[in-house]
Amino acid sequence: MSGKTLYDKIWDAHHVSRDANGETILYIDLHLIHEVTTPQAFAGLRAARRPVRRPDRTLAVADHNIPTEGQALGVAAVADLEARAQLQALERNVADFGIEFFPMGDPRNGIVHVVGPEQGRTQPGMTIVCGDSHTSTHGAFGSLAQGIGTSEVEHVLATQTLRQMKSKNMRVTYTGTPGPGVGTKDYALALIGKIGTSGGTGYVIEYAGEAVRALSMEGRMTLCNLTIEAGARAGLVAPDETTYAYLMGRPSAPKGGAWEMALGHWKTFVSDPDARFDSEIAIDVATLAPTVTWGTSPQDVVDIEGRVPDPADFEAERAEAIRRALDYMGLEPGQRIDEARIDRVFIGSCTNSRIEDLRAAAAIAKDRKVAGHVRAMVVAGSGLVKDQAEDEGLDVIFREAGFDWREPGCSMCLGMNPDRLAPGERCASTSNRNFEGRQGRGGRTHLMSPAMAAAAAIAGHIVDVRTLA
Amino acid sequence: MTPFTRLDAKAAPLDVANIDTDQIIPKQFLKTVDREGLARGLFYDMRFDTEGAAKSGFVLDDAAFAGAGMLIAGDNFGCGSSREHAPWALLDFGIRCVISTSFADIFYNNCFQNGLLPIALPRDQVKALMGEARGGNHVFSVDLEAQTVTSPSGQVFAFEIDPGRKEKMLKGLDAIGETLQAAGDIADYEARRSLDQPWLEVAA
Ligand code: SF4
Numbered sequence: 001m002s003g004k005t006l007y008d009k010i011w012d013a014h015h016v017s018r019d020a021n022g023e024t025i026l027y028i029d030l031h032l033i034h035e036v037t038t039p040q041a042f043a044g045l046r047a048a049r050r051p052v053r054r055p056d057r058t059l060a061v062a063d064h065n066i067p068t069e070g071q072a073l074g075v076a077a078v079a080d081l082e083a084r085a086q087l088q089a090l091e092r093n094v095a096d097f098g099i100e101f102f103p104m105g106d107p108r109n110g111i112v113h114v115v116g117p118e119q120g121r122t123q124p125g126m127t128i129v130c131g132d133s134h135t136s137t138h139g140a141f142g143s144l145a146q147g148i149g150t151s152e153v154e155h156v157l158a159t160q161t162l163r164q165m166k167s168k169n170m171r172v173t174y175t176g177t178p179g180p181g182v183g184t185k186d187y188a189l190a191l192i193g194k195i196g197t198s199g200g201t202g203y204v205i206e207y208a209g210e211a212v213r214a215l216s217m218e219g220r221m222t223l224c225n226l227t228i229e230a231g232a233r234a235g236l237v238a239p240d241e242t243t244y245a246y247l248m249g250r251p252s253a254p255k256g257g258a259w260e261m262a263l264g265h266w267k268t269f270v271s272d273p274d275a276r277f278d279s280e281i282a283i284d285v286a287t288l289a290p291t292v293t294w295g296t297s298p299q300d301v302v303d304i305e306g307r308v309p310d311p312a313d314f315e316a317e318r319a320e321a322i323r324r325a326l327d328y329m330g331l332e333p334g335q336r337i338d339e340a341r342i343d344r345v346f347i348g349s350c351t352n353s354r355i356e357d358l359r360a361a362a363a364i365a366k367d368r369k370v371a372g373h374v375r376a377m378v379v380a381g382s383g384l385v386k387d388q389a390e391d392e393g394l395d396v397i398f399r400e401a402g403f404d405w406r407e408p409g410c411s412m413c414l415g416m417n418p419d420r421l422a423p424g425e426r427c428a429s430t431s432n433r434n435f436e437g438r439q440g441r442g443g444r445t446h447l448m449s450p451a452m453a454a455a456a457a458i459a460g461h462i463v464d465v466r467t468l469a
Numbered sequence: 470m471t472p473f474t475r476l477d478a479k480a481a482p483l484d485v486a487n488i489d490t491d492q493i494i495p496k497q498f499l500k501t502v503d504r505e506g507l508a509r510g511l512f513y514d515m516r517f518d519t520e521g522a523a524k525s526g527f528v529l530d531d532a533a534f535a536g537a538g539m540l541i542a543g544d545n546f547g548c549g550s551s552r553e554h555a556p557w558a559l560l561d562f563g564i565r566c567v568i569s570t571s572f573a574d575i576f577y578n579n580c581f582q583n584g585l586l587p588i589a590l591p592r593d594q595v596k597a598l599m600g601e602a603r604g605g606n607h608v609f610s611v612d613l614e615a616q617t618v619t620s621p622s623g624q625v626f627a628f629e630i631d632p633g634r635k636e637k638m639l640k641g642l643d644a645i646g647e648t649l650q651a652a653g654d655i656a657d658y659e660a661r662r663s664l665d666q667p668w669l670e671v672a673a
Contacts, residue, residue, distance in 0.1 A: 016655055016658045020633075021631070022632070023631075025654070025655070027658050037553070039502035040503065043502070048645070065500060082500035086500050086501075133549065133550050147551040148551060148575070149579035149582060150553040159648045159652075197487060198548065198573070231548065254668035258668040259668075262668050265665075414496050414550075416500070433489075433491070433550075435491045436492060437514050441514060
């Protein structure tokens with residue numbers, strides 16, 4: 001018998017029971033909740049008179065629809081009445097069911113996928129769920145972290161378990177050393193470009209190889225975050241010394257003797273050397289260039305020296321899809337991607353709003369100016385990231401360069417709050433989805449790394465960061 | 470949940486690949502605290518202009534497809550955000566079955582929580598069904614017990630479905646109620662875990 005993968009091990013360790021149809025009841029260690037995908041779940045609990053089984057394993061934040069200014073005022077800062085009602089519903093629900101909550105304005109609040117790791121709640125070997133697809137982010141710690149829908153949120157609140165069929169195992173091995181200007185965002189976009197947005201459907205992806213081992217926790221989170229854009233529900237990186245060093249001393253990390261005990265447990269969560277994967281992919285990061293998206297799907301990638309596709313070079317069906325995307329994006333067939341003039345820049349989102357991301361962007365912005373026609377904004381992932389950036393003087397660098405320094409939240413990643421693109425505006429964005437209308441109806445999103453987005457802000461068009469650095 | 474056994478309905482063809490949940494229901498409709506009333510947001514950007522006036526030409530607004538109960542869509546339907554508002558909006562509009570070559574995992578799962586049947590078929594079969602759906606006013610039949618789709622011309626295609634999901638759909642079972650029958654197993658698991666991993670018992 002061959003060995004077990006990391007995914008197999010986490011799965012087995014959380015197996016509660018299995019029903020006649022082969023569905024497993026999987027125990028959930030940590031449940032993160034936010035205002036947008038929970039009101040109907042709490043309504044369901046009330047209607048059935050069910051309590052929350054483990055409020056102590058549940059944490060709530062306010063992130064998706066909050067404004068990025070005036071947060072100290074609390075919900076009074078929220079002009080949109082529907083958004084305000086949703087935030088008030090969350091406040092009421094956490095109070096009624098005894099769940100811990102970091103409200104808007106609390107420095108610990110921020111994007112749910114930034115907060116969990118930052119507080120040390122996300123730990124190796126755990127099962128984690130949240131009513132948000134980018135829950136995959138937490139897999140960077142070697143935890144099985146999955147996005148769920150609202151009915152499943154209600155199921156987890158009521159039972160602290162999830163009913164599931166097991167996925168298949170895929171391993172993506174990144175080898176080599178990256179060239180200048182190339183980072184994890186490029187690793188992830190290259191993978192999505194290669195296997196497509198449904199290439200990972202039905203799989204859990206484990207990231208391995210020397211290029212992954214060399215990454216910081218922030219880099220690993222970016223990689224796992226984007227796993228969902230490749231269609232896989234969860235991404236995993238086995239924990240190692242980098243993971244433990246990140247966790248040590250965090251508010252919710254175990255302390256003293258408990259730390260030693262936890263460490264022994266965590267170290268078992270690695271794939272066995274003889275484990276078999278259902279699918280294997282290898283990418284040499286030395287071959288990658290800074291990468292951006294040109295179209296309306298994260299698989300529409302092009303390297304910065306490249307050109308957008310020409311529908312004439314493709315068979316009918318694909319050509320039609322490309323034509324539709326180019327038309328929406330306002331690009332000419334075959335044009336150079338670095339000639340696309342931008343109007344807006346968004347540095348933020350659960351993909352790239354951590355301190356390392358802000359440092360990378362600030363390094364490019366330092367002593368330079370945002371192009372006159374560009375409106376650029378930086379939105380830290382949490383209040384604590386914002387505070388740290390301010391301690392390091394990054395806010396001053398950004399402000400002096402002409403960036404708008406905002407308060408934390410999801411912001412223009414999905415534009416549920418007032419931060420959004422106007423129709424036709426083109427945006428260099430560090431977020432994760434370039435779907436039609438994602439950042440505002442008619443808005444045109446190009447996904448790229450924080451350094452590339454900062455470079456685009458300076459140049460006023462998409463540009464190769466290596467020419468600026 | 471309403472049981473799903475059989476559906477005889479018109480099917481609307483939507484020949485676009487990678488329809489994501491942002492397109493199925495855009496963000497401005499996610500601020501609700503209810504499950505109902507989301508039909509007004511379904512495929513909003515495809516159906517209405519920026520002023521909110523109806524655009525012409527969208528298949529679900531075509532009289533020939535009025536009352537359609539099925540949707541036949543391009544590859545990789547439902548990718549993107551985990552919003553369950555997507556199946557809620559489809560159901561609220563009257564769609565009880567979506568046929569495609571593939572579905573994104575979270576969307577697929579969300580459908581089963583709500584009695585919306587997602588059917589994955591090979592591409593040539595999806596194309597054949599889409600061809601027959603064009604023009605409207607034809608009735609397609611889905612038989613969940615037999616796991617078949619029958620086209621207006623009588624072509625019969627068999628589909629796969631996980632037996633557990635099938636049973637829950639057929640009976641309209643409540644997953645939470647079912648899991649709570651295993652409450653004893655859950656308590657046993659928690660008791661074991663509190664010994665093995667005591668650090669997780671300290672308030673997070
Ligand atoms: S930052 Fe964007 S992708 Fe991440 S949780 Fe918020 S809305 Fe979702």
